[in-house]
Amino acid sequence: xxxxxxxxxxxxxxxxxxxxxxxxxxxxxxxxxxxxxxxxxxxxxxxxxxxxxxxxxxxxxxxxxxxxxxxxxxxxxxxxxxxxxxxxxxxxxxxxxxxxxxxxxxxxxxxxxxxxxxxxxxxxxxxxxxxxxxxxxxxxxxxxxxxxxxxxxxxxxxxxxxxxxxxxxxxx
Amino acid sequence: xxxxxxxxxxxxxxxxxxxxxxxxxxxxxxxxxxxxxxxxxxxxxxxxxxxxxxxxxxxxxxxxxxxxxxxxxxxxxxxxxxxxxxxxxxxxxxxxxxxxxxxxxxxxxxxxxxxxxxxxxxxxxxxxxxxxxxxxxxxxxxxxxxxxxxxxxxxxxxxxxxxxxxxxxxxxxxxxxxxxxxxxxxxxxxxxxxxxxxxxxxxxxxxxxxxxxxxxxxxxxxxxxxxxxxxxxxxxxxxxxxxx
Numbered sequence: 001x002x003x004x005x006x007x008x009x010x011x012x013x014x015x016x017x018x019x020x021x022x023x024x025x026x027x028x029x030x031x032x033x034x035x036x037x038x039x040x041x042x043x044x045x046x047x048x049x050x051x052x053x054x055x056x057x058x059x060x061x062x063x064x065x066x067x068x069x070x071x072x073x074x075x076x077x078x079x080x081x082x083x084x085x086x087x088x089x090x091x092x093x094x095x096x097x098x099x100x101x102x103x104x105x106x107x108x109x110x111x112x113x114x115x116x117x118x119x120x121x122x123x124x125x126x127x128x129x130x131x132x133x134x135x136x137x138x139x140x141x142x143x144x145x146x147x148x149x150x151x152x153x154x155x156x157x158x159x160x161x162x163x164x165x166x167x168x169x170x171x172x
Numbered sequence: 173x174x175x176x177x178x179x180x181x182x183x184x185x186x187x188x189x190x191x192x193x194x195x196x197x198x199x200x201x202x203x204x205x206x207x208x209x210x211x212x213x214x215x216x217x218x219x220x221x222x223x224x225x226x227x228x229x230x231x232x233x234x235x236x237x238x239x240x241x242x243x244x245x246x247x248x249x250x251x252x253x254x255x256x257x258x259x260x261x262x263x264x265x266x267x268x269x270x271x272x273x274x275x276x277x278x279x280x281x282x283x284x285x286x287x288x289x290x291x292x293x294x295x296x297x298x299x300x301x302x303x304x305x306x307x308x309x310x311x312x313x314x315x316x317x318x319x320x321x322x323x324x325x326x327x328x329x330x331x332x333x334x335x336x337x338x339x340x341x342x343x344x345x346x347x348x349x350x351x352x353x354x355x356x357x358x359x360x361x362x363x364x365x366x367x368x369x370x371x372x373x374x375x376x377x378x379x380x381x382x383x384x385x386x387x388x389x390x391x392x393x394x395x396x397x398x399x400x401x402x403x404x405x406x407x408x409x410x411x412x413x414x415x416x
Contacts, residue, residue: 017251021332032336036347044349045294066349103288105217113351130288135356137222138366139213 046113049092059118065094066113066132074108087112087124098126105131179396182256186389193386200379207372215369224282226372229357230380231274235303236338238268238384242310243335246328256392258324261331263391265311267384272304287351295344296352299337306334 011019036043046066047057057063065087073086083098085108096114106112111132116125138146146152208226215222242261249257279297280290291297310330317323345354357363363370 014251014253021247021250025332028333028336032340036340040348043295043347045292045351046349048349103286105286105288110217130292130351131286132351133217133286133353134364135353135359136364137215137218137225137356137369139368140216141213142366142368143216 048089049087049094050089052094052118053092057118059120059122062115062117064113064115065096065124065126066111067094069106069108069110069112071108087114094124095122096124096126098129100128102129103131105133110134179256183393183396186393190386190389190393193382193389197379197382197386200375200382204372204375204379208376212372213366213368218286221282221285222369224278225369226376228275228278228282229373230377231271231278232300233377234380234384235268235271235275235300236341237381238264238271239303239307239331239335239338241388242268242331243338246331249324249328250332258320258328259392259395260388261328262314262324263388263395264384265307265314267387267391269304269307269311271380271384272300272307276300276304289351292351294350294352295348296341296350299341299344303334303337303341306330306337310334 044051046064047055049065049067051057052063052065067087067089070086070088070093073084075084076082077084077097081099083102085096085098087094087096096116098114098116106129111134113130113132114124114126115128115130119125204226209223212223212226214220242264245257245261245264248254249261276297279300283292284290310327313327313330314323317326342355342358344350345352356365357370357373365373
């Protein structure tokens with residue numbers, strides 16, 4: 001890439017331009033990297049239950065909470081409207097209450113992003129729910145045979161929220 | 173590098189291969205659309221909605237690939253002053269806008285039934301929207317100068333600066349928590365798409381690629397022809413002015 005190095009005092013114009021473009025690319029790349037690492041937290045679309053623990057989210061502060069709907073945790077409260085479930089990232093878990101329509105892909109073991117805030121009792125009250133799906137695509141027969149073989153990925157069947165951290169799978 | 177710098181040689185070559193890339197495009201779209209919309213299986217989770225993937229994902233690939241072509245052509249233009257590089261970069265931009273728009277629109281249509289929303293400001297969706305704006309700014313810059321050389325220089329610099337967005341788009345789903353799911357194909361550990369769905373996706377990807385090549389060649393030939401007409405008109409004006 002740099003043939004003109006011996007006589008760098010008098011580079012050919014095109015090599016001069018190449019060096020210039022290279023330096024500019026380094027500067028822009030560096031600036032972008034610095035900028036984005038400073039924005040790390042604000043660029044994140046949602047907090048996981050572990051982030052909630054470590055980043056100190058205040059009650060009443062409006063956030064998005066993302067994770068997996070824990071198995072056997074979804075239930076309707078006696079008022080018949082409120083949905084109660086647990087969002088987990090397999091290490092930590094948060095109890096959520098939500099009134100309203102749920103997306104089609106909302107179900108136990110799959111991803112969800114809840115928008116809302118913590119109440120004083122550390123229960124997360126959601127105003128809206130988004131379903132998040134993972135990167136796996138397959139026909140139903142394939143999914144069935146994987147489940148039958150007992151090799152369904154741990155991400156789809158998370159540990160119970162009460163359990164301590166298991167060998168963590170990707171939790172978003 | 174400069175073997176194809178001669179526009180006459182390029183035009184001969186383009187005329188020769190364009191019918192073949194067009195034929196390949198139509199064949200791939202025919203086979204690909206049949207496989208994607210009729211012959212491929214439904215998804216275990218999304219059912220028939222997954223078929224949007226066969227339009228959406230190749231459009232996203234090509235939106236980024238087209239920008240990469242523009243960035244490389246701009247580099248060649250700035251460093252080596254290759255006369256065809258500007259023509260190629262300028263011709264590719266509207267195709268890239270179309271791919272990006274298809275990606276955003278089909279993504280929105282796909283988001284509503286699966287995620288429950290048309291749009292969110294997560295890192296992946298936002299960075300692709302930024303790509304659309306960079307494309308539009310690039311095209312606007314081209315037409316903001318009367319002098320073609322100066323327009324080419326300014327546009328090439330913008331294209332190179334904008335290239336910083338490409339890795340951001342690609343890795344946005346790994347660097348930040350996003351609503352958009354992580355990569356399914358270009359990832360460590362191999363694709364997570366069943367082979368019965370991967371094949372139609374690959375054919376559709378080829379169809380988009382041949383579409384890009386065909387339209388790029390058409391637009392480059394048209395641009396070179398327009399430049400020749402302009403030059404001829406200028407010569408005529410000069411010739412008329414001299415005797416008077």
